[in-house]
Amino acid sequence: MEEAKKSYKCKYCGEAFEKPLMLAWHVRSKHKSVKKREKKREKKAAATVMGAEQLNKTVEAIGILKGLQVSPNLSEGEKKLLGDVSKTIEELLASVRKGK
Numbered sequence: 497m498e499e500a501k502k503s504y505k506c507k508y509c510g511e512a513f514e515k516p517l518m519l520a521w522h523v524r525s526k527h528k529s530v531k532k533r534e535k536k537r538e539k540k541a542a543a544t545v546m547g548a549e550q551l552n553k554t555v556e557a558i559g560i561l562k563g564l565q566v567s568p569n570l571s572e573g574e575k576k577l578l579g580d581v582s583k584t585i586e587e588l589l590a591s592v593r594k595g596k
């Protein structure tokens with residue numbers, strides 16, 4: 497009559513428990529750290545993809561700024577401002593790349 501007995505199966509390893517509390521305890525002690533690690537890894541992967549995309553956009557932005565900088569319609573002050581802004585972004589980009 498084993499089948500008639502209600503059991504709670506662990507979704508990670510398939511081990512069956514008679515009481516939900518026992519299952520919860522089992523999951524907490526055996527699998528929770530694994531689950532946490534997996535989540536962390538997923539998060540990290542997503543951050544890397546996002547970072548690469550942002551990096552591309554930043555490189556693009558620097559290109560646009562540098563293009564604007566040589567525009568003949570700009571005053572010296574505006575050119576200097578654009579130069580400073582693109583320099584700041586380049587420095588940021590360099591520090592982000594170094595951090596990888």
Ligand SMILES: [Zn+2]
Pocket residue numbers: 506507508509510511522523526527
């Ligand atoms: Zn388990």
